[in-house]
Amino acid sequence: MRQGEALFVEIKTPADFNFAECLVHLGRSSQENLYQLKDGVVTKLLKLNGQLVLFRVMSAAGALRIEFPLGAPPEAERKRAVAYVEDWFDLATDLRGFYAMAETDPVLSGVVQQYYGLRVMGVPDLFEALVWAVMGQQINLTFAYTLKKRFVENYGESLVYEGEQFWAFPSAETIAKLDIADLRALQLTGRKAEYILGIASAIATGDLKKEQLLQETDMESSLLELRGIGAWSANYVMMKCLHSQSAFPLADVGLHNALKAQLEMDRKPTIEEITELAKNWEGWQAYATFYLWRSLL
Secondary structure (H helix, E strand, C coil): CEECCEEEEEEECCCCCCHHHHHHHHCCCCCCCCEEEECCEEEEEEEECCEEEEEEEEEECCEEEEECCCCCCCHHHHHHHHHHHHHHCCCCCCCHHHHHHHHCCCCHHHHHHHCCCCCCCCCCCHHHHHHHHHHCCCCCHHHHHHHHHHHHHHHCCEEEECCEEEECCCCHHHHHCCCHHHHHCCCCCHHHHHHHHHHHHHHHCCCCCHHHHHHCCCHHHHHHCCCCCCHHHHHHHHHHCCCCCCCCCCCCHHHHHHHHHHCCCCCCCCHHHHHHHHHHHCCCHHHHHHHHHHCCC
């Protein structure tokens, strides 16, 4: 279908989908440079099959509309953009089981009612998810966004549309050619620079692929084999990129803070206490965590 010169595609959304709630998560940092959020519309640039593709995502009646303001890309790239959006907004997951569990859960019942329709907003690209997980280790979220912004604007590709510059995340192939000193110049630690270069090399050579990980019964063990990826990072990537509903970043500070607030405690809960609380969340730990994160925004 066409609207003027901008082709658009519509993706049907589940009945329990709330686009506005998803936008709250997407709007959590003013330093985000991998998409622009304005007046309920998300504009994003991706490199698909070697071609830069700019698209907008907006709400339509029972659907998400994807518009291509620079004109229609070839069909293969259109399909990949649609698949990316479906992945990004986790549209394929049936949440009825999660909501049934959460309805009677003493921790989750309130937050689920409040943010009903929120989806785990993903990071569909494996390289981006792994880099973000490494960058975010042991630093606050504000500085993590600062590092990502520098990384993207130094090594990503971009284009200008209507006076705005849009960026695509750097490719693993581009980063694999760099030296530690290049990444250290962005204020990454030497250790994190090493980890990112190692991950870039594994993806660039084809030794590490999202498709392979998705086929594995123990994704966590495979991710833990990567230098620089510990339990928190592995579970973050499983949750945000690989759609593992049982992924559980147990040591996450945000999770601890959210539980402290929800339980009205004067201290953060211990790992043992969280493990006990989460027994009821079996198979839905990722969504439980994401809804608790939302309660902090």
